[in-house]
Amino acid sequence: MSATAAGFPGSACTWRFWQTTIGKKAVMAVSGTILAAFILGHLAGNLQIFLGPDAFNGYAATLRHLPELLWPVRIVLLVSVIAHIWSSIQLAVTKSEARPTGYVKKRPAGSDYASRTMYWSGPIIAAFVIYHLMQFTFGVGGTPYHPLDAYGNVIQGFRVPAVALFYILSMALLCTHLRHGLWSMFQTLGFYHPRHTPKIKRLASVLALLIFFGFISIPIAVVLRVIPQVL
Numbered sequence: 367m368s369a370t371a372a373g374f375p376g377s378a379c380t381w382r383f384w385q386t387t388i389g390k391k392a393v394m395a396v397s398g399t400i401l402a403a404f405i406l407g408h409l410a411g412n413l414q415i416f417l418g419p420d421a422f423n424g425y426a427a428t429l430r431h432l433p434e435l436l437w438p439v440r441i442v443l444l445v446s447v448i449a450h451i452w453s454s455i456q457l458a459v460t461k462s463e464a465r466p467t468g469y470v471k472k473r474p475a476g477s478d479y480a481s482r483t484m485y486w487s488g489p490i491i492a493a494f495v496i497y498h499l500m501q502f503t504f505g506v507g508g509t510p511y512h513p514l515d516a517y518g519n520v521i522q523g524f525r526v527p528a529v530a531l532f533y534i535l536s537m538a539l540l541c542t543h544l545r546h547g548l549w550s551m552f553q554t555l556g557f558y559h560p561r562h563t564p565k566i567k568r569l570a571s572v573l574a575l576l577i578f579f580g581f582i583s584i585p586i587a588v589v590l591r592v593i594p595q596v597l
């Protein structure tokens with residue numbers, strides 16, 4: 367038994383679990399679930415933009431005036447993002463080590479194709495989040511920004527067609543990623559049932575579509591000017 371295992375049996379156990387493929391998949395599933403929960407909550411908050419500037423700015427200000435809630439949430443999100451990215455890299459390495467020579471001819475089955483899209487959609491979503499934070503949190507995204515006017519920031523941000531389009535495309539990728547991620551989570555948990563599995567797949571698709579339409583409704587409403595443009 368190693369010195370670590372003798373001194374800290376619990377942490378040695380956790381470390382051994384992390385080193386297994388199922389351990390890394392579990393970390394991906396837990397961190398992904400936390401991120402998906404944030405996305406749902408964020409969507410609910412963002413849709414308040416349709417209630418006008420006072421409601422939306424009030425919601426943004428409430429969050430900022432609750433540092434005891436905001437900072438723990440930010441820390442949990444950051445840890446989840448790091449864990450999610452780190453475990454995905456580890457799983458990709460494990461996968462490529464298991465097939466060092468590769469196949470002569472790749473014939474992607476449906477699930478293989480979907481899981482490969484996870485590896486390129488992930489970095490694009492990360493790039494989107496970085497730009498998003500630069501734009502609406504730090505005010506350095508190249509569109510007008512006022513720290514106390516989240517409503518104005520969003521309206522002026524999406525008045526730039528390239529920005530609105532970038533958001534719509536990113537949301538499409540995010541929701542494809544979410545749909546497959548949700549489904550993989552059930553597989554990681556070992557859930558398979560001939561009757562319920564297709565229903566779960568449909569539920570994952572419906573949820574992903576709702577999130578997609580929910581988010582893109584905002585840039586579309588701004589571009590089509592169906593949202594009050596009070597600035």
Ligand code: HEM
Binds near residue numbers: 408
């Ligand atoms: C149309 C889509 C979206 C709009 C209009 C929007 C709007 C905003 C706004 C206005 C803020 C700043 C709030 C403040 O004043 O502090 C913000 C922060 C943030 N958004 Fe979004 N958002 C969208 C989509 C997303 C998506 C898809 C994600 C994640 C994948 C995301 C992740 C975040 C994060 C991490 C923050 C920082 C929260 C913090 O301050 O800790 N947003 N968003």
